[in-house]
Amino acid sequence: MALGKKVKHKTKKLIDSKHMLKGITLASFLESTIVPIPLEAVMVPLMQARRESLWKIALMATVGCVIGAIFGYALGYYLFDLVGQWAIDTFFSQDQFDSVKQQMKSQGFWFVMTLGIAPIPFQVAMLAAGATQYSLPLFLLATVIARALRYFGLAAVVYYAGDKAEQLIKRYKMKAVIAITLVIVLLWWLSNILT
8 A cells, every 4th residue: 555545544544533632642753753754644634624623633743742752862862872873874874963963062952943843854853962962851842842833833724724724735835844944043043143
C-alpha cells in the first residue's frame, strides 16, 4: 500500500476511534522522535472531521511533541556517546550536526524555536540540546511555543475555513512557514542587538 493511502487509511480509523486524542498524542510523539511524516497530513483531516475537538487535538499534538522532545533531549544528554553517531548518520550529516551544535551553544532558544516551526527534522534540535546540555526549561519553553504556534495555527485555519482548510493549507503552507520563520529570525536578530 502506498504511503499516502496508508496515511489516509490510518486517519480514517483515527477519526472514528474513541481513542482519537490518545492516538494523536502518540502520533505526535512518534513524528517528533522517529517517524519523518509531517503530522499535518493526519491532523488537518482529523480536525475537519472532529471540529468539536479541534482545540483538544491541537493541545494533545503539542503535548505529544513535548514528550517526544524530552525523550530526544534525554537521548542527546545521556546516550549521545552511545547512539549519537548512529542518529547523525541516519538523519543528517556530521557537518550539519556540528553546525547545529555550535548554534545550540550560542543561540539555543531561538534555534529551537526556528527548527520547531520550519520544515526541518526537529530531531536535530532535540539531540543537539541534550548533547550540549542546553537548559532543559528553555528548551521546553521554545518547543512548546514553536509547536503550539504550528498546531494551534492549523486549528485556527480549520476553525475559520472549515472544509476549505485543507486546500488553504496546501496552497499557503510554505508561505506561512516562511513568514513565521522570518518573524522568529527577526526576533532572534533583535534579541542579539539588545543584549
